[in-house]
Amino acid sequence: MPSRTFTWNEVSARRLERSGLAGKPLAQDPAEIAAALCGAHAQVLSAAELSLMLRTDHGTRTAVQDALWTDRSLVKTYGPRGTVHLLPAAELPMWTGALAAVPVGSSPFAPDVQLTPGQTEQVLAAIEDALADAELTVDELSEAVVAATGSWAGDLVMPAFQGKWPRWRQVMHRAGQYGALCFGPNRGRKVTYTSPRRALPGFRPADGPAALTALVRRYLYAYGPATPQDFATWIGAPSGWTARLFASLAGELEQVDFAGSPAWILAGDTEAPAAEPSGVRLLPYFDAYGIACRPRDLLFPGRAAQRALAGRQAGNFPVLLIDGTVAGVWHQRRSGRRMIQLTVEPLTPLTARQRRALDDRVQRVGEILQGTAELTIGTVSVGPHA
Structure with missing residues (x-):
C-alpha cells in the first residue's frame, strides 16, 4: 500500500528545488549542476551551456567550456537513450557501468544493415584501440x-x-556508453573523439549492478516520484527489464500515491517544500527538467502539450516554465556579434510580476551567451528541433 500521497504541486515544488530552478542555485560549478540533473543533454552544445548556467546566478558559457576542456570536470559523451550528454567526470565510472548493463533493444535497421554480435565486439574494440592515444575526427576514426x-x-548502408x-x-553511441569513447576538443570546425582514459587517468567503468542502483537513486531523488516505465523511457531500456530492476531494489524504494497512481521514491524521502511551486524560467532545447519530469499531462497541461511537444516528445522546443509547469515556448536568434533577439510566446497573458521576472530571465540568457x-512577446514561428 502507498505510504504517502503526493500532489502535483508538492512534487513540482520539490523537483524545482532539486533541479536548481526554485530561485536559489544548487551550485555555481557546472559539474555539480550536471550531477544534480543526472546529466545535461548536449546534442545542441549551446543549449547544454544554457541548461547548466541558467541554474546559476552569475557566469557565462565559458564556465562550461572550461569545465569540459580545461578543468576536465565535465565529459561530453553518449548518455541516456544513446544521446549526447555532458556528464560529471567524477561520475563517469557510475554512468558507464550502469549504461553498459542496460540491455540492448532491437535494432531499428534492416537485417542487411545490422552488425552481428561478433562484428559489434570487433568494432567496439577497434574504437577503443584507435582512441587510446589520439584525438580523431569521425573520418579518421572510420x-x-x-x-x-x-x-x-x-x-555505406546506415541511413x-x-x-x-x-x-x-x-554502435558509436554504445562505445561512449561503455567508456571506450568520448568527445575531444574541436579541431577547427571538426568534432573529434578520444578515450576518456586520456583525461581521467585510472578510469574504468564501475560494477554494473552497483552502478545501476546508484543511478536509480540519483534519478528518483531528482525526478521522483516515478514509475519503472518513467525510468525506462528516460534511460532507454526495455520496460520489463526496468520493472524487474525496481523490484530488485524493493528494500531501497518506497511506493507512494502520486496524483492518483502508484509511483516510487527513495525510502524515507517523503519531504516536500512547504511553499507552492513558483517562479518564471526559460528552459532551452532538451533541458533535463522537461525531458525527465512526468507525467507529461501535468507538466504540459492543456494547450502546452499541443504547442511545446513534438508528438509526445519533450525537448524539441525551448519552453517557458511558470510555477513549475510549461506555459509557453521561446526562441533565440543572434543579430550581429552581441545582439540576441528572444521571442517568447506565453500561452496565457503574463501578470506584471511574471513579466518582470521574465525580463530578468532574458537578461540572464544574454549574460550567459555573452x-x-x-x-x-509574440508568436514563435520556428518549428521543433529534430
Whole structure:
C-alpha cells in the first residue's frame, strides 16, 4: 500500500528545488549542476551551456567550456537513450557501468544493415584501440575501424541525415556508453573523439549492478516520484527489464500515491517544500527538467502539450516554465556579434510580476551567451528541433 500521497504541486515544488530552478542555485560549478540533473543533454552544445548556467546566478558559457576542456570536470559523451550528454567526470565510472548493463533493444535497421554480435565486439574494440592515444575526427576514426576490422565496417548502408553512413557507426553511441569513447576538443570546425582514459587517468567503468542502483537513486531523488516505465523511457531500456530492476531494489524504494497512481521514491524521502511551486524560467532545447519530469499531462497541461511537444516528445522546443509547469515556448536568434533577439510566446497573458521576472530571465540568457538580449512577446514561428 502507498505510504504517502503526493500532489502535483508538492512534487513540482520539490523537483524545482532539486533541479536548481526554485530561485536559489544548487551550485555555481557546472559539474555539480550536471550531477544534480543526472546529466545535461548536449546534442545542441549551446543549449547544454544554457541548461547548466541558467541554474546559476552569475557566469557565462565559458564556465562550461572550461569545465569540459580545461578543468576536465565535465565529459561530453553518449548518455541516456544513446544521446549526447555532458556528464560529471567524477561520475563517469557510475554512468558507464550502469549504461553498459542496460540491455540492448532491437535494432531499428534492416537485417542487411545490422552488425552481428561478433562484428559489434570487433568494432567496439577497434574504437577503443584507435582512441587510446589520439584525438580523431569521425573520418579518421572510420579509417581506423575499417582497417582493424574489415571493409564490411565501412559499407555505406546506415541511413543518415543526408546520404549514408558507414555500417560501424550504428554502435558509436554504445562505445561512449561503455567508456571506450568520448568527445575531444574541436579541431577547427571538426568534432573529434578520444578515450576518456586520456583525461581521467585510472578510469574504468564501475560494477554494473552497483552502478545501476546508484543511478536509480540519483534519478528518483531528482525526478521522483516515478514509475519503472518513467525510468525506462528516460534511460532507454526495455520496460520489463526496468520493472524487474525496481523490484530488485524493493528494500531501497518506497511506493507512494502520486496524483492518483502508484509511483516510487527513495525510502524515507517523503519531504516536500512547504511553499507552492513558483517562479518564471526559460528552459532551452532538451533541458533535463522537461525531458525527465512526468507525467507529461501535468507538466504540459492543456494547450502546452499541443504547442511545446513534438508528438509526445519533450525537448524539441525551448519552453517557458511558470510555477513549475510549461506555459509557453521561446526562441533565440543572434543579430550581429552581441545582439540576441528572444521571442517568447506565453500561452496565457503574463501578470506584471511574471513579466518582470521574465525580463530578468532574458537578461540572464544574454549574460550567459555573452551578448545583450532583447525581448519580444509574440508568436514563435520556428518549428521543433529534430
